[in-house]
Amino acid sequence: MLRRWLYLCVVLLLAGFVVPRAHASSSDRVSFFHDIVVSDNEEAEDLVCFLCSIRVDGKVSGDTVAFLGSVHVKGEISGDVVSFLGGVAMGDEARIGGDCVSFGGPLRKGQDASIGGDTVQFPFILLAMPFIVVALLIYGLVAFLRHRKYAAYPMPPRPPMR
Numbered sequence: 001m002l003r004r005w006l007y008l009c010v011v012l013l014l015a016g017f018v019v020p021r022a023h024a025s026s027s028d029r030v031s032f033f034h035d036i037v038v039s040d041n042e043e044a045e046d047l048v049c050f051l052c053s054i055r056v057d058g059k060v061s062g063d064t065v066a067f068l069g070s071v072h073v074k075g076e077i078s079g080d081v082v083s084f085l086g087g088v089a090m091g092d093e094a095r096i097g098g099d100c101v102s103f104g105g106p107l108r109k110g111q112d113a114s115i116g117g118d119t120v121q122f123p124f125i126l127l128a129m130p131f132i133v134v135a136l137l138i139y140g141l142v143a144f145l146r147h148r149k150y151a152a153y154p155m156p157p158r159p160p161m162r
Contacts, residue, residue, distance in 0.1 A: 028045050031050070034052055036052065039058055042058040049065070059075055061079070083105055087108065088102050093110070095115075104124040105124070
């Protein structure tokens, strides 16, 4: 048994050496739990944020993705913008060159804001609807089975009054 674990560890170690490493350029930003801010005089390529928000006042030449966070754009994003369970807010002069996708959050555009590609918006209720339907089906099935189970047993008589 110990020999099998040793073989498994060696195989996993060799696989770790063979798997290509992902590397990003110096202007890419990936963040967990900390907001990403691109100020007026800054430029960045790709922005990815998990459980945080992205604020772009400068220029982003790549894509912007926020999971469980929102994207606030006052500057320019040349690529696509995706926000999963968060909103996208665009200032008055903001520009998105690619597509803008918002899953479960609102899309707010300023007066002169522009989106070069397609705009896709999925309200949160559409994402939650399958879970709500399954929960209601399970609740109905449990209620039906309980009713059938206890319908076979009549209520016991009341105890005598003293």
